[in-house]
Amino acid sequence: MPSIHDLETPAVLIDLDRLEANVVRMAARAREAGVALRPHAKTHKVPEIGWMQMRAGAVGLSLAKTSEAEVFARHGFPDLFVAYPVVSPSKADRLMALSRRVRLCVGVDSIEGAEVLAAAAVRSGQTLRVSLKVDSGFHRVGVDPKDAVSVGSRVAALKGLSLTSVFTHAGQAYHRADPKDIERDNEDEAKIVVAAALGLRQAGVPIETVSVGSTPTSRFGFAHKGVTEARPGNYVYLDRTQAGLGTCSFDECAMSILATVVSVSGSDRAVLDSGSKTLALDMLRPKPDGYGLIVGSTSRLSALSEEHGIVAVDPGDVFKVGERVRVLPNHACVVSNLHDRVYGVRGDRIETVFEVAARGCVD
Amino acid sequence: MPSIHDLETPAVLIDLDRLEANVVRMAARAREAGVALRPHAKTHKVPEIGWMQMRAGAVGLSLAKTSEAEVFARHGFPDLFVAYPVVSPSKADRLMALSRRVRLCVGVDSIEGAEVLAAAAVRSGQTLRVSLKVDSGFHRVGVDPKDAVSVGSRVAALKGLSLTSVFTHAGQAYHRADPKDIERDNEDEAKIVVAAALGLRQAGVPIETVSVGSTPTSRFGFAHKGVTEARPGNYVYLDRTQAGLGTCSFDECAMSILATVVSVSGSDRAVLDSGSKTLALDMLRPKPDGYGLIVGSTSRLSALSEEHGIVAVDPGDVFKVGERVRVLPNHACVVSNLHDRVYGVRGDRIETVFEVAARGCVD
Structure with missing residues (x-):
């Protein structure tokens, strides 16, 4: 050897004992909370590690870019979520090609982006599952929570799209010096995206998946009423920042x-x-x-x-x-x-x- | 098209008109100053652009890592300088394999590192050309100027090595807000490495190549008595930092x-x-x-x-x-x-x- x-x-060395323990620990945390685990694969970008996560009980993987999803689809992963706003026609066409081979869902946070995806779906004769990103305080991408129902309703009305999911990411947790603030981010993350789901359901949009996810907030668990899925990524490896945050x-x-x-x-x-x-x-x-x-x-x-x-x-x-x-x-x-x-x-x-x-x- | x-x-887009003009301009500056140009290829990492530099008159290329030199050797470049302290036996062996195919010179800044290179050279039955790095104010790697003659003399005495070059890099120029300070760095860079060369020659070490190099200092030219070579890298592309520095x-x-x-x-x-x-x-x-x-x-x-x-x-x-x-x-x-x-x-x-x-x- x-x-x-x-x-x-x-x-770059990966301690396999620690990797395996990290994979199992997060899977158990999700199982205990009764939520599906869909890890963000950006941390490792390694198909074999994605399969370790699947064997531990993950329902699928999250990815950021279209090309990452293409790689993981090529490696046989059956269920992928592109957790990123895709707004260009050529990428939308690539995603529609992908959706012939895998169960796919794609993030949206604007009508303009949703229209691009809808047009590609119609061109390909398929329906694309999309998820509305809601901003739970990170202020990077995602619709303002007060606009979630209005934007979501317009997205849901577009021919070619099926809006059955909402998602968020409390990235602000990475900037917190006090664990109490991360605990509050964990609550906000859930509260805001659950409220968006409820509002959309009341408006007639049949939201099934309510997805949260970040490794720092996951420390406080996923046991929030209404949350159905979690997407932490970094937990497989962890790092000096996670140790600094107390994760x-x-x-x-x-x-x-x-x-x-x-x-x-x-x-x-x-x-x-x-x-x-x-x-x-x-x-x-x-x-x-x-x-x-x-x-x-x-x-x-x-x-x-x-x-x-x-x-x-x-x-x-x-x-x-x-x-x-x-x-x-x-x-x-x-x-x-x-x-x-x-x-x-x-x-x-x-x-x-x-x-x-x-x-x-x-x- | x-x-x-x-x-x-x-x-990533490369404007070819600008690239070609940048390559020609630096080559002319070196030619006018009567110094050899050995661009650092780290900026582009592209063999075709290396060949553009060679066609414009470069004598060879500079690289940092052994694996970079292996790539450029595979692409036919005949004369390479590894401007980085190599201190491990396995890398030294790789360099000796490379030196059968290309004219090679390797940086040193410690006796310990030089001994590793010397042992590999003896193992391979070759003599390796090395260049002593002298610190001209950046305080990253390189021997203190006051130690250049003593360290260089010990390096030159090692069986398997031929010390015929000294080099430096005034990286501190990247931190200067005032162009006058960069002009002074340009003078220091030359003065310090020329002094090291003279001292070593007086000690009986036949230094031929006296090499300076950074894109910010190159703006003030290479016309310093005793300097024989320049190794700017960034000049092929330039960037927002170079514009900010006034380059x-x-x-x-x-x-x-x-x-x-x-x-x-x-x-x-x-x-x-x-x-x-x-x-x-x-x-x-x-x-x-x-x-x-x-x-x-x-x-x-x-x-x-x-x-x-x-x-x-x-x-x-x-x-x-x-x-x-x-x-x-x-x-x-x-x-x-x-x-x-x-x-x-x-x-x-x-x-x-x-x-x-x-x-x-x-x-």
């Missing part, structure tokens, strides 16, 4: 980056062969504090250039040229997107290599 | 991202389908100001999540769902690393597609 000591660095302990984080010290040209710094091309520049949340933690040390990466990770060396820490270290990344999802493959390990043994099949799917 | 209107978004005008920037407005859910914001997976989170330098500029508008990207670019809409600007815009990125090099291909365009016509052959080469 090959060992991580045989790997060139930088290399998990460091010991639950499954992803680390094996890196080599390439230069120690000043006594207060060491340089790793892992810069922003390996770790990305995502800041630690809720409070910025460097770009990754050196495992087993209090030193952290204070700056990244593309190929250089600058370690601000804590007094007492010593780094030597050629030495290997492990870095806990701030944000696991973006690391996945930077690497063609990641290594599944138990201890130092490499048990499997995962191709990151949906890496780089931007469109 | 296909048009950019046929492309799915996001898509170029916006009209010289060759790279833009074609993006679509996917949501306008608030009157003060619009959301593009281009987030950090497309543009990266590199801050504008020398002064942070969002994550990219909308071409033909004063509005800028105020925040990015992975698949969402949040436009802070200036009063008077209007963005409509489905509308396409072009984004001028903060940092071109990192955009290259996020995309499998980029489109070479003249006006709206797509003239060629460049595969980003050395994308994702982290090791």
Whole structure:
């Protein structure tokens, strides 16, 4: 069995024991709350890990981009949700081609976007299931809750579309320093999307699926009356940000980056062969504090250039040229997107290599 | 001829007129100064663009990682410089394999790293050309100038290595608000590395190549006595940061991202389908100001999540769902690393597609 000591660095390691535990834990949480689990696959972008989630009880996967859905459909996944507003005719046509092969649902948050999807559905002679995104406080995409019934009713009336779902994402939870605020986000996320579903049903739109989802809010469970589905993503790997938010302990984080010290040209710094091309520049949340933690040390990466990770060396820490270290990344999802493959390990043994099949799917 | 209107978004566009002008301009600047040009290919990672640089007179290319050099060697480039400290035996062996096929030189900034390279050279029965990196004020990697002669002499004495070059990179220029400071960096860069070369020659080490290089400092030319080579990289594309530093005008920037407005859910914001997976989170330098500029508008990207670019809409600007815009990125090099291909365009016509052959080469 090959060992991580045989790997060139930088290399992305996935602790399989932790990954498996994370997959099982979230599946149990959803089952106990009586909601369907539809994990967002953006975190791993790996079909094999998607199948682990399905075997643990997921009903299907969530994705952002059309091209990601195409990759997962090619790998046999039967039920996909594109949780992103698709507004261009060519992408809508691609989605209609996809919907011949998989059970598909697509996000909408505007009439203009819905009209594009409807036209493609009519062109293809199919009906497309769509889900209305409602803003539960993140203020990124999603209709204002007060407009949910009016926009949803107009979407539902479009020939070619079937509006049977509403969804939201409380991304604001990533910016909370106080767990009480995340608990409130968890409640808001549910309350707002359930209210939208009720309003739409009263207006005659037969909403079946009421979907919430973010890993930080999932810590407070899914047991809200009216919620039927959850879409957390990051939970498979977890990361330094989730630990900072209180979602998990460091010991639950499954992803680390094996890196080599390439230069120690000043006594207060060491340089790793892992810069922003390996770790990305995502800041630690809720409070910025460097770009990754050196495992087993209090030193952290204070700056990244593309190929250089600058370690601000804590007094007492010593780094030597050629030495290997492990870095806990701030944000696991973006690391996945930077690497063609990641290594599944138990201890130092490499048990499997995962191709990151949906890496780089931007469109 | 296909048009950019046929492309799915996001898509990376390279304005070929500007690219060609940028390649020719830097080549002329080097020629006039009487220095060899060895562009850093990290900016484009595209063999065809490397060949454009060679045809314009470059003597070879610079690269950071061993795997990048392997890609460019596979594409026939005869003369490569790995401008990065290589410190692991397995990479050193890969470099020795490469040096059978191309004229190779490799950076060193420590005795420990040099010993690893020397051992690999002896194992392979070859002599490896190495270049000593000297810190000219960036304080990232590179030996302190006062240690250049002592470290260089020890490196030169190692069996298997031939130290015939010194190099530096004044990356601190990226943080300067005042052009006068960049002009001083340009002088320091030359002065420090020339002094190291003279010191080493006096110590009996036959330094031939004295290499400087950064795009911001290159604006002030290479006409320093003793400098023999320059390694700018970003100049082929340029970007919003270079414009901010005064290196170029916006009209010289060759790279833009074609993006679509996917949501306008608030009157003060619009959301593009281009987030950090497309543009990266590199801050504008020398002064942070969002994550990219909308071409033909004063509005800028105020925040990015992975698949969402949040436009802070200036009063008077209007963005409509489905509308396409072009984004001028903060940092071109990192955009290259996020995309499998980029489109070479003249006006709206797509003239060629460049595969980003050395994308994702982290090791």
